[in-house]
Amino acid sequence: MASFTLTVNNKKRTFSAEPDTPLLWVLRDILGLTGTKYACGKGICGSCTVIVNGKSVRSCAMAIQYIGKDEVLTIEGLSEGADHPIQKAWIAADVPQCGYCQPGFIMSTFDLLSNNPEPSDEEINQALQGNICRCGTYTRIRKAIQIAITETEN
Amino acid sequence: MKNTLGRRNFIKLTASASGALVVGLHYQSCMPNKQKAENYGFVPLIQIDTDGWVTLIAKNPEIGQGVKTTLPMILAEELGADWEKVRVVQGDFDTSYEEQWAGGSYAVVLNWDLMRTAGARVRHALIAAASQQMEVPASELTTRKGDVVHEKTNRTIPFGELVVSASTITLPEEVDFRPTESYEIVGKICPQVDLEKMVSGTVPYCIDLHLPDMVYATVVKTPVHRGKVQSFDDTQTRSVAGVTNVIELDNSEYGGRLLDANSPNFVNGVAVLANSTWAAFRGAEKLEVVWDNTNSRQEASAGIFKKFHDQLAETSVERQDGNIEEAKKRAVSYVEHVYEVPFLAHVTMEPMNCTVHFRSDICEVWAPTQNPAALEAGLVKLFGLKPEQIKIHLPRIGGGFGRRFYVDYAMDAAILSKKMGKPVKLIWTREEDVKHDWYRPASVQKISAALDENGKVIGWQQILANASRKTSLGRDGGPAGTEIDEYDFPAGFVPNLQFEYGHVLSDVPLGQWRAVGPTATAFAAHSFLNELAVFNKKDHIDYFMEFLGPPRMVPVVGEFKYDTGRLRAVVDKVRQNSGWDTPLQEGQGRGFAAHRQAGSFVAEVVTVEVGGNNQLKIIRVDAVVDCGLVVNPSGAEAQVEGAILEGLCAALYGEITIKDGATVQSNFHDYRWMRLNEIPEMHVEFIKNDLPPRGLGEPPLPPAAPALANAIYAATGKRIRKLPVGSQIQTG
Numbered sequence: 026m027a028s029f030t031l032t033v034n035n036k037k038r039t040f041s042a043e044p045d046t047p048l049l050w051v052l053r054d055i056l057g058l059t060g061t062k063y064a065c066g067k068g069i070c071g072s073c074t075v076i077v078n079g080k081s082v083r084s085c086a087m088a089i090q091y092i093g094k095d096e097v098l099t100i101e102g103l104s105e106g107a108d109h110p111i112q113k114a115w116i117a118a119d120v121p122q123c124g125y126c127q128p129g130f131i132m133s134t135f136d137l138l139s140n141n142p143e144p145s146d147e148e149i150n151q152a153l154q155g156n157i158c159r160c161g162t163y164t165r166i167r168k169a170i171q172i173a174i175t176e177t178e179n
Numbered sequence: 180m181k182n183t184l185g186r187r188n189f190i191k192l193t194a195s196a197s198g199a200l201v202v203g204l205h206y207q208s209c210m211p212n213k214q215k216a217e218n219y220g221f222v223p224l225i226q227i228d229t230d231g232w233v234t235l236i237a238k239n240p241e242i243g244q245g246v247k248t249t250l251p252m253i254l255a256e257e258l259g260a261d262w263e264k265v266r267v268v269q270g271d272f273d274t275s276y277e278e279q280w281a282g283g284s285y286a287v288v289l290n291w292d293l294m295r296t297a298g299a300r301v302r303h304a305l306i307a308a309a310s311q312q313m314e315v316p317a318s319e320l321t322t323r324k325g326d327v328v329h330e331k332t333n334r335t336i337p338f339g340e341l342v343v344s345a346s347t348i349t350l351p352e353e354v355d356f357r358p359t360e361s362y363e364i365v366g367k368i369c370p371q372v373d374l375e376k377m378v379s380g381t382v383p384y385c386i387d388l389h390l391p392d393m394v395y396a397t398v399v400k401t402p403v404h405r406g407k408v409q410s411f412d413d414t415q416t417r418s419v420a421g422v423t424n425v426i427e428l429d430n431s432e433y434g435g436r437l438l439d440a441n442s443p444n445f446v447n448g449v450a451v452l453a454n455s456t457w458a459a460f461r462g463a464e465k466l467e468v469v470w471d472n473t474n475s476r477q478e479a480s481a482g483i484f485k486k487f488h489d490q491l492a493e494t495s496v497e498r499q500d501g502n503i504e505e506a507k508k509r510a511v512s513y514v515e516h517v518y519e520v521p522f523l524a525h526v527t528m529e530p531m532n533c534t535v536h537f538r539s540d541i542c543e544v545w546a547p548t549q550n551p552a553a554l555e556a557g558l559v560k561l562f563g564l565k566p567e568q569i570k571i572h573l574p575r576i577g578g579g580f581g582r583r584f585y586v587d588y589a590m591d592a593a594i595l596s597k598k599m600g601k602p603v604k605l606i607w608t609r610e611e612d613v614k615h616d617w618y619r620p621a622s623v624q625k626i627s628a629a630l631d632e633n634g635k636v637i638g639w640q641q642i643l644a645n646a647s648r649k650t651s652l653g654r655d656g657g658p659a660g661t662e663i664d665e666y667d668f669p670a671g672f673v674p675n676l677q678f679e680y681g682h683v684l685s686d687v688p689l690g691q692w693r694a695v696g697p698t699a700t701a702f703a704a705h706s707f708l709n710e711l712a713v714f715n716k717k718d719h720i721d722y723f724m725e726f727l728g729p730p731r732m733v734p735v736v737g738e739f740k741y742d743t744g745r746l747r748a749v750v751d752k753v754r755q756n757s758g759w760d761t762p763l764q765e766g767q768g769r770g771f772a773a774h775r776q777a778g779s780f781v782a783e784v785v786t787v788e789v790g791g792n793n794q795l796k797i798i799r800v801d802a803v804v805d806c807g808l809v810v811n812p813s814g815a816e817a818q819v820e821g822a823i824l825e826g827l828c829a830a831l832y833g834e835i836t837i838k839d840g841a842t843v844q845s846n847f848h849d850y851r852w853m854r855l856n857e858i859p860e861m862h863v864e865f866i867k868n869d870l871p872p873r874g875l876g877e878p879p880l881p882p883a884a885p886a887l888a889n890a891i892y893a894a895t896g897k898r899i900r901k902l903p904v905g906s907q908i909q910t911g
């Protein structure tokens with residue numbers, strides 16, 4: 026066990042964990058932030074996507090010992106009342122079916138739009154290719170991203 | 180419309196301690212069977228508080244099919260509630276709710292009358308109470324947006340002010356349903372329940388549960404199907420910091436490997452328990468198990484399929500109309516082809532998991548299950564519990580697709596909690612999920628058609644050979660249970676028709692899947708019809724319409740018949756919408772298929788492009804659906820798109836293979852799923868009518884694969900008779 030301090034959703038969190046523990050399980054089991062989901066554990070489905078220092082990462086494939094004092098943003102930190110423009114767009118397009126993959130898609134979209142406010146279709150594809158939605162909500166995900174782009178422009 | 184559920188006192192009003200009006204189901208007094216009646220109590224469905232808030236209980240498990248929104252919409256509509264002032268709460272499992280399961284596209288079909296009756300009776304009670312208060316006849320009153328309204332005098336009384344007096348009203352035997360033209364909630368876009376929570380990561384799935392003093396667990400199951408533990412060395416496992424216990428799971432201690440919905444059991448293996456999920460996962464990786472595979476047939480995919488092919492020659496007749504042999508003799512031409520579909524996994528996004536707190540007096544379970552009754556039956560069987568000692572909570576579920584009809588993972592968790600004397604949260608890794616699924620059965624089918632001089636089908640023989648779900652679920656020596664059903668298409672459309680089934684025994688665990696049976700039979704039938712159209716040099720849709728014949732009621736089996744006019748209508752519409760009769764570019768092609776299931780009719784056209792490098796791209800899908808009245812339009816469209824993508828995705832990539840008795844695939848890298856860049860344009864249209872609503876989660880799935888295969892043929896001349904499309908054409 027070693028002690029770590031992270032800034033998660035703008036709050037400093039100090040905790041002890043085994044150094045090889047992936048950020049995903051730190052968030053879920055230690056910090057109680059269960060919005061970040063486990064689905065493959067191998068970095069191939071995107072369900073566990075969070076933002077570390079402004080970039081999206083697969084938290085299941087990133088051991089806590091390599092994160093150090095970095096800033097982590099999870100789905101819970103996106104807004105207080107589901108009112109981040111991306112969340113509002115997701116609500117407007119009624120995207121989720123089972124909903125399990127959605128935090129991952131939203132965080133990948135957050136990364137995309139933070140760095141590229143007007144992505145092309147090709148760039149959207151590129152940015153979200155790492156995420157899987159088993160229920161098949163893709164058409165609405167695309168629609169929601171378009172809504173978020175327009176809303177942010179205005 | 181009158182309600183048709185004339186059971187006495189079946190819905191009952193009570194007042195709760197807080198003064199709220201509670202309305203629920205109460206079957207006890209109307210059960211003819213006394214003994215069965217004793218199992219039925221009062222279960223709440225609607226609660227109206229004095230502040231006017233309406234709480235509706237969603238009774239069925241929510242797996243992403245939208246039932247947590249759709250059933251409450253029906254209740255709210257009949258009640259005349261304001262959707263903005265409705266809270267929906269998931270009900271726990273209770274046998275008194277009846278039909279509390281998710282599967283077969285039946286939620287709306289089975290609950291439409293029930294929900295309307297409950298809502299309408301409460302409306303009646305509220306109106307009766309208001310009629311006394313306003314001193315006007317009840318017939319002049321109606322309910323709207325949470326108020327009882329007297330239009331003549333423009334007076335309203337909010338529900339909240341009526342609850343006390345309404346609770347004394349005797350409910351009538353019969354009540355009127357609202358006319359569909361007056362609907363304000365059903366058929367309208369309503370924000371789905373949990374929407375904001377789902378986009379905020381705050382909706383609790385079972386996997387998110389945390390209980391004080393909880394132990395985390397995972398399992399390592401026998402890689403070879405039907406294997407068991409011979410011995411294991413857990414030295415390395417126990418050296419992982421945080422690992423506390425290693426426990427063998429041996430199903431012979433619990434009556435052996437019997438597994439069906441009524442007698443669930445679990446797969447042999449070893450569980451690792453720890454103070455965190457990660458420690459359990461790490462510990463499981465380090466476990467060294469020697470497996471005993473003496474019960475295994477040590478199968479491989481090639482051998483299994485060879486047996487299926489061989490078995491085509493030795494079958495039982497499942498349906499016989501006319502005389503197929505005689506039709507073959509009369510035939511001017513004869514067409515015969517063989518189709519193959521693989522085993523398929525479910526890969527629900529939320530992996531198998533379950534939390535159980537087994538105490539001395541009560542076993543409390545939080546389970547992502549489509550089938551809580553089977554879970555209860557399993558606990559009764561394994562531990563000798565009484566139903567009243569079992570409490571099952573049903574949190575929102577990250578996908579079902581039929582996998583969660585089986586409760587093996589819940590049995591694991593219950594055994595572990597009992598042994599530990601503590602709450603246990605068990606999470607299977609994705610690898611365990613893929614390797615220990617209850618797969619969609621693989622099969623081989625041979626279809627032969629006898630055609631007359633006009634190319635009309637006068638004889639149709641369809642033989643399916645495979646290992647049967649029913650046998651796999653524990654009845655090795657028992658009756659096979661056919662995988663081709665007497666009501667499968669085209670039963671009823673050909674005068675000389677024969678369905679046959681050839682049964683093969685296998686160790687591969689098999690089970691339900693979304694739309695299951697027709698995912699194989701409709702793939703073969705609609706691919707074959709396309710081959711017949713090509714053979715006859717006819718347009719596929721023209722040929723299909725001739726095959727259907729004029730609009731009429733077609734008797735299928737016994738009393739069961741359906742209106743081909745509805746099927747023809749969805750086909751006509753999809754022909755228009757897809758631009759079927761307009762030219763395409765070089766390398767592009769359209770394919771068509773149509774299907775009827777769970778009372779609904781679906782027609783689909785898939786448009787593909789195959790590039791110079793043999794690279795396949797699905798460009799567009801058109802679907803037209805007639806499922807009767809559409810209760811929840813946003814959810815309905817989502818179900819159709821989801822089912823079609825699932826069908827396409829499985830057709831492109833889905834394949835579980837078996838080697839040395841074990842499943843080869845393990846995660847999303849070798850069990851691929853479509854991603855955003857591969858998604859076609861989707862155009863979904865619903866036929867508008869107010870016929871009773873029918874099932875929707877499954878019917879759009881089966882046509883997707885044959886429509887895709889037919890499109891590939893149209894684009895390239897290459898016929899796909901074996902799924903997945905995989906390497907036959909370059910995909911993705």
Ligand code: FES
Nearest residue numbers: 065066068071085
């Ligand atoms: S759980 Fe991390 S990418 Fe799938």
Ligand code: FES
Nearest residue numbers: 123124158159160
């Ligand atoms: S909504 Fe279910 S996996 Fe995406």
